[in-house]
Amino acid sequence: MKNLLFPVFIAVVLGGLFTTGCKKSSTGGSSATKPAVTLSKTTVARGEPLLASVADLSTSATIRWKIYPTPGTMLSASRDQATVFFGNKGSYQLTAVVYADSTNPIATDSSTTPVTVSDSVYTPPAPIQSDTSALFGDAIQIQPVTCTDTGGLILAVQTVNTYSCYPQLDYYFSQTGNTIELALLSVSSTMQSCGGAMNTAKAVVLGQAPANGVYNFNVILNTATYYGTLTVTDQTYTFSWPYTSGVTLSPLQIATK
Numbered sequence: 001m002k003n004l005l006f007p008v009f010i011a012v013v014l015g016g017l018f019t020t021g022c023k024k025s026s027t028g029g030s031s032a033t034k035p036a037v038t039l040s041k042t043t044v045a046r047g048e049p050l051l052a053s054v055a056d057l058s059t060s061a062t063i064r065w066k067i068y069p070t071p072g073t074m075l076s077a078s079r080d081q082a083t084v085f086f087g088n089k090g091s092y093q094l095t096a097v098v099y100a101d102s103t104n105p106i107a108t109d110s111s112t113t114p115v116t117v118s119d120s121v122y123t124p125p126a127p128i129q130s131d132t133s134a135l136f137g138d139a140i141q142i143q144p145v146t147c148t149d150t151g152g153l154i155l156a157v158q159t160v161n162t163y164s165c166y167p168q169l170d171y172y173f174s175q176t177g178n179t180i181e182l183a184l185l186s187v188s189s190t191m192q193s194c195g196g197a198m199n200t201a202k203a204v205v206l207g208q209a210p211a212n213g214v215y216n217f218n219v220i221l222n223t224a225t226y227y228g229t230l231t232v233t234d235q236t237y238t239f240s241w242p243y244t245s246g247v248t249l250s251p252l253q254i255a256t257k
Helices: none
Strands: 004-010 037-039 043-044 052-053 062-068 073-078 083-086 092-099 107-123 139-146 152-165 170-176 181-189 197-207 211-219 224-234 236-240 247-249 253-255
Touching: 037 092, 037 107, 043 052, 052 092, 062 073, 073 197, 083 092, 083 107, 083 197, 139 211, 139 236, 139 253, 152 170, 152 181, 181 197
Parallel strands: 043 107, 139 247, 170 197, 181 211
Antiparallel strands: 004 170, 037 052, 052 083, 062 092, 073 083, 092 107, 139 152, 152 197, 170 181, 211 224, 224 236, 236 253
């Protein structure tokens, strides 16, 4: 097996990234609640954060964001802004549904915007050093997901605690020999105003499909190391993971394709 060792830092930084080069959905209009969606890009790489926003909402209006299809995706949203990660390549639909207020069950409008995810893997810049919070006192949830196109392994990772604005989860991932290791380093968020939004820090870890066999699967959080195993066959990825707190992992078995 070829040894792999690479740092991955997924940065979710919304403030200041929407420029004149951003793309808007074709749905427009003069209504105050019409969701004219602005995207940072219409085509993104796997693991690259897609940034979306809606302008000119009424004071009381709220938005519920939806992504389709959902496998291999993670969405972080608050009212008029959202960030989406994609683990699989393909075509997606991002929908902003507008409600008159947070208690009204009937939508007043919606807008659906197409998104294309390429086969390339995102190489993020170094994380912005601002308002960095340690993970002390936090816990981590990991959801294994199968890459629908390559059969590789995606780890959808998020914190339990929430952080201001749209936080990034900084981590280091390596696969060397029969050991796969994920080290959770820190949470960073921008200090720019985002209306009091609080979100869990999320990351999508993309790994190549490991060969059949049994691997040590270790996760490091703060000063503790959590030890498990990953068994790979032609049909399944099966995790042995005894922990119910600190770092949890579910489901324990997924299909390889």
